[in-house]
Amino acid sequence: MSLIKCDVCVIGAGSGGLSVAAGAAQMGAKVVLIEKGEMGGDCLNSGCVPSKAMLAAAKQAHALTKGAKLGIAPAEPEIDFAAVKDHVARTIAAIAPVDSQERYEGFGVTVIREHARFTSPDEMQAGDTTIRARRFVLATGSRPLVPPIEGIGEVPFLTNESIFDLREKPRHLLVVGGGPIGIEMAQAHRRLGCEVTVIEGAKALGKDDPELAGELLSMLRDEGIRIEEEAQVTSVSGEAGAITVETSKGRFEGSHLLLAVGREVVTDGLGLDVAHVKHDGKGITVGDDLRSVSNRKVYAVGDAAGGLMFTHVAGYHAGVIIRSILFGLPSKAKTAHLPWATYTDPGLAQVGLTEAQAREVHGDALKVIRAGFDENDRAIAEGRTEGMLKLMAVKGRPVGATILGAEAGNLIGVWAIAIASGTKLSKIAGAVLPYPTLGEINKRAAGNYFSASLFDNEWVKKTVRTVQRWVP
Numbered sequence: 001m002s003l004i005k006c007d008v009c010v011i012g013a014g015s016g017g018l019s020v021a022a023g024a025a026q027m028g029a030k031v032v033l034i035e036k037g038e039m040g041g042d043c044l045n046s047g048c049v050p051s052k053a054m055l056a057a058a059k060q061a062h063a064l065t066k067g068a069k070l071g072i073a074p075a076e077p078e079i080d081f082a083a084v085k086d087h088v089a090r091t092i093a094a095i096a097p098v099d100s101q102e103r104y105e106g107f108g109v110t111v112i113r114e115h116a117r118f119t120s121p122d123e124m125q126a127g128d129t130t131i132r133a134r135r136f137v138l139a140t141g142s143r144p145l146v147p148p149i150e151g152i153g154e155v156p157f158l159t160n161e162s163i164f165d166l167r168e169k170p171r172h173l174l175v176v177g178g179g180p181i182g183i184e185m186a187q188a189h190r191r192l193g194c195e196v197t198v199i200e201g202a203k204a205l206g207k208d209d210p211e212l213a214g215e216l217l218s219m220l221r222d223e224g225i226r227i228e229e230e231a232q233v234t235s236v237s238g239e240a241g242a243i244t245v246e247t248s249k250g251r252f253e254g255s256h257l258l259l260a261v262g263r264e265v266v267t268d269g270l271g272l273d274v275a276h277v278k279h280d281g282k283g284i285t286v287g288d289d290l291r292s293v294s295n296r297k298v299y300a301v302g303d304a305a306g307g308l309m310f311t312h313v314a315g316y317h318a319g320v321i322i323r324s325i326l327f328g329l330p331s332k333a334k335t336a337h338l339p340w341a342t343y344t345d346p347g348l349a350q351v352g353l354t355e356a357q358a359r360e361v362h363g364d365a366l367k368v369i370r371a372g373f374d375e376n377d378r379a380i381a382e383g384r385t386e387g388m389l390k391l392m393a394v395k396g397r398p399v400g401a402t403i404l405g406a407e408a409g410n411l412i413g414v415w416a417i418a419i420a421s422g423t424k425l426s427k428i429a430g431a432v433l434p435y436p437t438l439g440e441i442n443k444r445a446a447g448n449y450f451s452a453s454l455f456d457n458e459w460v461k462k463t464v465r466t467v468q469r470w471v472p
């Protein structure tokens with residue numbers, strides 16, 4: 001048994017824990033990082049990275065089939081499903097060194113590869129080591145929720161933890177859950193040659209703007225994905241290669257089953273009760289300072305904090321608590337400026353309020369401005385004219401933006417910055433952007449906010465006529 005005393009003990013080397021450990025160690029704190037599984041957590045090993053690598057292969061396959069539009073004869077892609085999985089594995093391997101034990105040890109972090117659990121309010125046990133720390137950071141993430149559906153124990157099923165290792169191409173993938181995981185995986189598999197049925201108990205992409213989410217779903221249906229909404233799963237049965245899902249809307253049959261019905265925060269096995277750390281089904285109970293409400297030595301970040309579950313949110317949380325832990329300064333996590341994107345093609349991205357939320361908060365003061373990708377010269381040149389930007393604005397400032405279209409996840413960045421910093425629309429409308437770029441759609445929407453009052457304005461017209469007549 002050995003004892004380590006440190007300033008900060010971080011549990012979990014995923015997006016949140018790694019950001020805390022790197023920041024704290026490089027600013028001079030003595031840091032211990034404990035990880036029981038793979039360095040990099042969900043995002044690197046079974047989340048963002050493999051899903052985006054798979055979507056990239058799917059996009060390339062799909063591009064071949066659409067060539068006719070641009071004057072290139074369309075071709076049937078030859079898909080080697082196992083080789084796509086090799087690409088996924090290579091992508092993970094290429095990024096892994098950034099999250100590696102060696103790199104973190106290079107920052108001066110003590111990395112322990114064991115399961116950690118509290119043995120008292122200020123001590124943890126990890127293997128043969130006891131860690132006594134001034135502050136603990138729980139960055140234990142989440143895992144796929146497996147609901148108690150009748151028959152689920154007897155049927156082989158996939159989750160995000162196993163689907164990226166599957167090397168055989170599913171003949172017909174049944175996806176239960178139409179959230180971002182289900183929808184991204186549905187498009188990836190469809191474009192890679194699988195039959196795909198999405199079975200959603202409520203509304204698919206139900207956390208997004210219903211109008212643009214609806215448009216995306218109809219595009220996905222046009223690609224051949226069957227999406228059945230309001231279909232609550234009642235039971236599953238069958239065996240490998242022949243799965244049946246019974247729902248309130250009938251029976252669905254396929255060869256493989258993917259469960260993507262949400263996440264469950266990892267709080268078990270941590271000895272939270274021994275440390276008096278309050279928690280519930282949503283995660284560790286924290287205030288907006290991300291500090292446990294019942295043990296002030298303990299913080300939670302990322303998925304474990306029970307809010308929005310995204311890698312960039314985990315990274316943001318890390319910044320918030322580093323300020324508090326290292327400098328003793330008050331620091332609070334906000335949510336209004338946090339963006340997200342679903343990386344289908346076209347993508348769907350959101351920051352701030354949706355139209356419905358903005359209407360509820362701002363009533364008649366709200367202006368909703370639309371700019372279509374079919375008005376953007378670059379989108380036209382590339383044949384990527386589907387979708388639009390919806391901008392929610394109040395008194396010359398953005399309060400929300402929703403984008404459906406090419407590069408939506410990139411384009412939403414401008415609005416994330418604008419909303420976070422309170423930037424006026426006049427600044428975005430007045431920016432000079434390179435032509436022709438998709439990014440001009442943001443400027444166009446901001447410009448549209450002013451154009452009605454500028455171009456349909458009798459007073460402006462009169463002033464211009466007067467100046468033209470009298471000013472030499």
Ligand SMILES: Cc1cc2nc3c(=O)[nH]c(=O)nc-3n(C[C@H](O)[C@H](O)[C@H](O)COP(=O)(O)OP(=O)(O)OC[C@H]3O[C@@H](n4cnc5c(N)ncnc54)[C@H](O)[C@@H]3O)c2cc1C
Nearest residue numbers: 012014015016036041042047048116141302303309310311
């Ligand atoms: C399929 C999929 C796709 C996604 N795509 C995106 C995306 O495109 N963009 C995006 O922003 N987000 C995406 N996400 C969400 C993102 O992956 C998570 O929000 C993010 O990984 C959360 O990071 P975290 O640090 O909170 O937890 P994790 O990354 O889950 O890390 C937690 C770590 O803690 C360790 N741990 C747990 N308990 C203990 C213990 N007792 N002792 C020691 N170690 C422990 C675990 O082993 C794990 O490594 C996706 C998620 C999935 C599932």
Ligand SMILES: NC(=O)c1ccc[n+]([C@@H]2O[C@H](COP(=O)([O-])OP(=O)(O)OC[C@H]3O[C@@H](n4cnc5c(N)ncnc54)[C@H](O)[C@@H]3O)[C@@H](O)[C@H]2O)c1
Nearest residue numbers: 177178179180181182200201202233260261262309341342
């Ligand atoms: N692009 C991204 O950033 C990205 C991608 C994937 C995942 N994520 C993160 O991971 C989280 C989890 O994703 P998710 O898609 O698993 O969860 P989710 O909670 O967003 O969606 C799950 C869906 O499953 C449905 N559902 C639940 N039980 C059901 C049942 N018995 N039968 C049929 N449908 C059922 C729900 O109605 C919901 O629409 C996301 O909220 C997000 O934070 C992010």
